Amino acid sequence: MTRVHVTVDGVQYSDDIEPRMLLVHYLREVVGKVGTVIGCDTSNCGACTVHLDGASVKSCNVLAVQADGHEVTTIEGIAVDGELHPMQQAFHEHHALQCGYCTPGMIMQALDLVRENPTPSEEEIRLGLEGNLCRCTGYQNIVKAVAACASTMETSTTARPERSAAR
Amino acid sequence: MTAVDDHPALEIGKARRRKEDQRLLTGRTRWTDNIQLPGMLHLAMVRSPFAHARITSVDTSVATQAPGVIGVFTGSDLDGQGLIANAWPLNEEQKTPDHLPVAVDHVACAGEIVAVVAARSAAAARDAAELVDVDYEELPAVLDAREALTDAVLVHPELGTNRSAFWQLDSAEAGTGGDVEAAITTARAEGILIEREYRQQRLVPAFMEPRSTVVDPTGEQIVMWTATQIPHILRFLIAATTGISEAKVRVIAPDVGGGFGGKLQTTPEEFATLAVARRTGRPCKYTETRSETMVSCHHGRDQWQTLTLAATKDGTVTGLKVDLLADLGAYVAILGGGVPVLGAWMFNAIYKFPAYQFNCQTVLTNKTWVDAYRGAGRPEATYAIERLMDELAAEVGVDPLVIREKNWITHEEFPFTSVAGMTYDSGNYEAATARARELFGYDELRAEQRRRREGGDTVQLGIGVSTFTEMCGLAPSRILGALNYGAGGWEHASIRMLATGKVEVLSGATPHGQGHETAWSQIVADRLGVAFEDIEVLQGDTQIVSRGLDTYGSRSLVIGGEALVKAADRVIEKARHVAAHLLEASADDLRFSAGQFTVAGTDKGISIGDVANAAWRGHNLFDGAEPSLDSDATFDADTFSFPHGTHLCAMEVDTETGATRMRKYVAVDDIGTIINPLIVEGQEHGGILQGVAQALWEEAEFDDSGTLVTGSFVDYTLPTAADTINFVTDNTVTPATTNTLGTKGVGEAGCIASTPAVVNAVVDALRHLGINDIQMPLTPQRVWKAVQSAGTDPGGPSQEAQPHFAEGALNQDPSAGATDGAAQ
Numbered sequence: 001m002t003r004v005h006v007t008v009d010g011v012q013y014s015d016d017i018e019p020r021m022l023l024v025h026y027l028r029e030v031v032g033k034v035g036t037v038i039g040c041d042t043s044n045c046g047a048c049t050v051h052l053d054g055a056s057v058k059s060c061n062v063l064a065v066q067a068d069g070h071e072v073t074t075i076e077g078i079a080v081d082g083e084l085h086p087m088q089q090a091f092h093e094h095h096a097l098q099c100g101y102c103t104p105g106m107i108m109q110a111l112d113l114v115r116e117n118p119t120p121s122e123e124e125i126r127l128g129l130e131g132n133l134c135r136c137t138g139y140q141n142i143v144k145a146v147a148a149c150a151s152t153m154e155t156s157t158t159a160r161p162e163r164s165a166a167r
Numbered sequence: 168m169t170a171v172d173d174h175p176a177l178e179i180g181k182a183r184r185r186k187e188d189q190r191l192l193t194g195r196t197r198w199t200d201n202i203q204l205p206g207m208l209h210l211a212m213v214r215s216p217f218a219h220a221r222i223t224s225v226d227t228s229v230a231t232q233a234p235g236v237i238g239v240f241t242g243s244d245l246d247g248q249g250l251i252a253n254a255w256p257l258n259e260e261q262k263t264p265d266h267l268p269v270a271v272d273h274v275a276c277a278g279e280i281v282a283v284v285a286a287r288s289a290a291a292a293r294d295a296a297e298l299v300d301v302d303y304e305e306l307p308a309v310l311d312a313r314e315a316l317t318d319a320v321l322v323h324p325e326l327g328t329n330r331s332a333f334w335q336l337d338s339a340e341a342g343t344g345g346d347v348e349a350a351i352t353t354a355r356a357e358g359i360l361i362e363r364e365y366r367q368q369r370l371v372p373a374f375m376e377p378r379s380t381v382v383d384p385t386g387e388q389i390v391m392w393t394a395t396q397i398p399h400i401l402r403f404l405i406a407a408t409t410g411i412s413e414a415k416v417r418v419i420a421p422d423v424g425g426g427f428g429g430k431l432q433t434t435p436e437e438f439a440t441l442a443v444a445r446r447t448g449r450p451c452k453y454t455e456t457r458s459e460t461m462v463s464c465h466h467g468r469d470q471w472q473t474l475t476l477a478a479t480k481d482g483t484v485t486g487l488k489v490d491l492l493a494d495l496g497a498y499v500a501i502l503g504g505g506v507p508v509l510g511a512w513m514f515n516a517i518y519k520f521p522a523y524q525f526n527c528q529t530v531l532t533n534k535t536w537v538d539a540y541r542g543a544g545r546p547e548a549t550y551a552i553e554r555l556m557d558e559l560a561a562e563v564g565v566d567p568l569v570i571r572e573k574n575w576i577t578h579e580e581f582p583f584t585s586v587a588g589m590t591y592d593s594g595n596y597e598a599a600t601a602r603a604r605e606l607f608g609y610d611e612l613r614a615e616q617r618r619r620r621e622g623g624d625t626v627q628l629g630i631g632v633s634t635f636t637e638m639c640g641l642a643p644s645r646i647l648g649a650l651n652y653g654a655g656g657w658e659h660a661s662i663r664m665l666a667t668g669k670v671e672v673l674s675g676a677t678p679h680g681q682g683h684e685t686a687w688s689q690i691v692a693d694r695l696g697v698a699f700e701d702i703e704v705l706q707g708d709t710q711i712v713s714r715g716l717d718t719y720g721s722r723s724l725v726i727g728g729e730a731l732v733k734a735a736d737r738v739i740e741k742a743r744h745v746a747a748h749l750l751e752a753s754a755d756d757l758r759f760s761a762g763q764f765t766v767a768g769t770d771k772g773i774s775i776g777d778v779a780n781a782a783w784r785g786h787n788l789f790d791g792a793e794p795s796l797d798s799d800a801t802f803d804a805d806t807f808s809f810p811h812g813t814h815l816c817a818m819e820v821d822t823e824t825g826a827t828r829m830r831k832y833v834a835v836d837d838i839g840t841i842i843n844p845l846i847v848e849g850q851e852h853g854g855i856l857q858g859v860a861q862a863l864w865e866e867a868e869f870d871d872s873g874t875l876v877t878g879s880f881v882d883y884t885l886p887t888a889a890d891t892i893n894f895v896t897d898n899t900v901t902p903a904t905t906n907t908l909g910t911k912g913v914g915e916a917g918c919i920a921s922t923p924a925v926v927n928a929v930v931d932a933l934r935h936l937g938i939n940d941i942q943m944p945l946t947p948q949r950v951w952k953a954v955q956s957a958g959t960d961p962g963g964p965s966q967e968a969q970p971h972f973a974e975g976a977l978n979q980d981p982s983a984g985a986t987d988g989a990a991q
Contacts, residue, residue: 018290025290034201035194037424039375040457044880047375075194088192092184095845098853099680100191101375101424107192122893129888133880135375135425136680138852139888 009077046132098136218873235291350486354477376424428539467540509544629932639912641720675715676727696762721912737798825951854917
């Protein structure tokens with residue numbers, strides 16, 4: 001077992017874990033952040049995308065020990081006091097989700113995309129989301145939502161603490 | 168007296184944002200895999216690596232001793248594990264192999280479960296699964312459906328044959344049309360005969376949420392949470408095949424992450440989890456990996472279609488004969504051979520064919536079993552006929568839209584009884600086509616196509632047409648009975664009028680991403696005249712919604728939606744009598760509109776919410792009144808509904824590389840009355856892309872030993888955002904006449920229509936080279952090979968008499984100048 005100290009959605013956690021544990025399993029099984037989901041076992045689908053120190057990673061492709069001393073932001077950490085993040089709101093407004101399984105990863109990737117490129121073209125959005133699979137929407141409304149959000153939002157990818165105290 | 172005298176459509180037709188979204192957007196969703204229970208065990212499956220084998224021994228001793236392992240169970244350890252049932256035997260003679268959840272001595276496809284490990288963590292279970300030592304005696308496997316017909320190798324030796332069932336619909340015999348053989352003979356002598364063999368490749372539904380099941384056997388009642396489309400059917404089949412009392416099984420489908428037919432199955436994994444939970448007395452969870460999904464979730468399509476279209480010289484179709492060979496895989500799944508047979512009424516599509524014959528032979532092979540995938544039988548039929556109509560247009564030398572117009576049912580002819588015996592209630596193919604042409608810029612694109620062709624451009628442009636119809640609303644119980652299906656096709660709804668003014672709506676149609684909470688709220692809001700926000704929809708739990716037949720076959724709205732209307736009308740009727748008492752008026756003098764009962768000729772009135780509260784209190788009701796407005800309804804349709812539409816696709820094809828690029832896609836669908844245009848648009852987008860994916864990218868492929876080589880998302884290539892374009896969607900509306908809302912269904916339309924539109928477009932781009940078919944998926948390699956082989960044979964098939972399919976193999980045979988073959 002190895003001890004890790006990871007800040008997840010603004011809260012510090014310290015846990016003893018198996019060194020082989022993937023970050024996504026740590027988030028889901030140890031921290032209880034089940035908003036981040038697993039869609040494949042080959043790092044193709046992107047459903048498990050989170051931010052590690054503000055940049056998107058597929059959390060199935062990162063060992064939990066690699067997150068030791070770092071900050072992780074999940075889909076559960078971007079709405080503040082029940083108010084949706086502008087990207088979440090844009091997905092809602094533009095019907096960019098159906099079953100919703102890809103949505104957490106898709107939103108976290110979209111945030112990283114507009115952080116890197118605040119004024120993406122449609123093609124840049126499509127390329128930027130290429131690592132995130134969706135089977136329901138045909139991507140059309142996702143692309144529309146990301147474009148609409150990019151044009152309105154000031155992007156901040158720093159985690160917004162859900163609670164101030166460490167646990 | 169109608170229950171609702173006047174119900175303004177304030178909600179129906181409005182692009183309401185979905186009620187479902189909040190939890191899905193914030194990660195507060197209840198996926199099955201999120202559920203943790205005290206003392207819960209995690210399961211891992213040991214699966215057969217062989218396509219066909221006898222299990223000679225299973226040694227679990229080492230695995231049992233592994234850290235964290237509570238038990239390892241083989242098929243013979245799990246008495247009463249139940250059966251995976253086939254609910255739709257095509258006829259009494261159908262050969263149906265027994266299908267045990269955990270195999271005992273014989274496996275008929277790779278991926279079958281041979282043992283189950285239960286451990287304290289998922290990782291421990293998976294580690295220990297590697298330690299289970301199974302001895303197999305490998306048997307010869309038959310993987311090709313046509314080879315399976317010879318019975319040289321048997322998938323299930325005890326059946327004595329691989330042929331499962333044969334099913335026929337013949338218009339002369341049924342009295343719905345003429346003799347197809349006579350039409351073919353005449354066409355061969357003096358008309359046009361189009362003979363083709365098309366391949367519907369095998370697909371993987373590939374919903375995004377891997378399947379997961381949690382079973383809690385503690386307490387008097389067993390509770391199963393599972394990622395399913397069919398909790399009610401699952402509960403019934405658990406009870407029917409394990410002997411557990413139905414009342415002691417509760418099945419819950421919490422939030423379910425997509426299905427597309429893939430979760431329309433009672434799975435070996437569900438039954439294995441149930442069996443181990445009962446055996447150990449502890450809650451158990453099994454969540455599959457994606458690699459397990461790919462091989463163990465049922466696949467879709469997989470047909471060989473032999474087709475003969477007879478026509479006069481001017482392109483008037485005189486007959487269609489269809490011979491299907493449908494590969495069922497290793498077992499007859501829950502719908503099994505019923506899926507290809509659903510195509511029987513759809514090959515004739517929107518056309519007035521005088522003679523028709525449909526033959527379907529189902530066959531077993533040593534591959535993953537096959538069942539419904541979005542469209543289920545109708546995409547296969549639509550593909551065949553829409554490809555054939557393009558071939559006929561080429562033969563006659565006219566535009567593909569002209570040949571369709573010549574043969575389609577005109578809007579004045581509805582209701583129209585088709586040559587397959589289905590009565591289409593409404594439609595307007597002319598209107599949808601005109602609108603699609605306009606949005607597409609049909610004439611301009613045709614002009615560009617001519618310019619590129621005349622200029623010898625290396626990138627050619629092709630235009631594909633698909634004028635489709637489908638049958639939705641599975642299904643009228645009486646028709647299902649006539650087809651030997653094991654259940655009915657009704658749907659159930661309940662409405663509970665709560666004392667606070669809120670309304671609980673219960674529906675037996677179980678969603679997995681469609682947006683039922685939103686759409687049902689819109690329907691009930693208009694009917695009862697209560698606010699959209701005051702309606703809560705409960706679903707997906709057999710304890711809460713005791714009756715239901717779940718979600719598949721575009722049935723939720725046309726069947727389940729109508730059940731809501733009936734339940735709401737019963738609420739209003741009950742309320743009318745309570746209101747009459749409260750208003751001191753005769754019930755006959757009350758008028759109900761927009762949620763208010765008013766007394767004709769007075770200003771007296773009361774809202775239905777106040778009536779509900781009065782009924783709940785029960786203080787002041789008429790003598791003998793029941794203190795409740797709550798009502799149930801079960802709706803069974805008399806017939807199907809028939810959405811239709813015209814899809815137009817422009818594809819650019821690089822003749823030097825074989826690469827294709829979608830230039831434009833227009834879909835105009837007539838799905839009757841639209842409840843929520845936003846949801847409709849979403850269904851169309853997603854459906855279209857799934858159909859495009861069949862045309863261009865996806866295929867489940869097995870190697871010679873029966874191993875699925877497209878066994879992960881690395882090899883099974885789902886489209887990404889970067890692979891596709893924005894589709895233009897619009898609707899024409901001719902309301903259905905078979906339900907009060909006028910709805911027809913939209914869940915599968917896009918997927919049914921788009922595949923032939925894309926393939927027709929690619930073939931259209933290359934037809935001048937002598938190419939008249941390329942086998943799906945149209946990968947750059949296949950397109951390039953087609954162009955290359957066409958180049959060496961400039962005569963090409965389209966400029967000669969069509970080769971008769973019986974004289975050689977598939978018309979995609981490379982020697983015939985089209986493509987490489989099935990082995991690709």
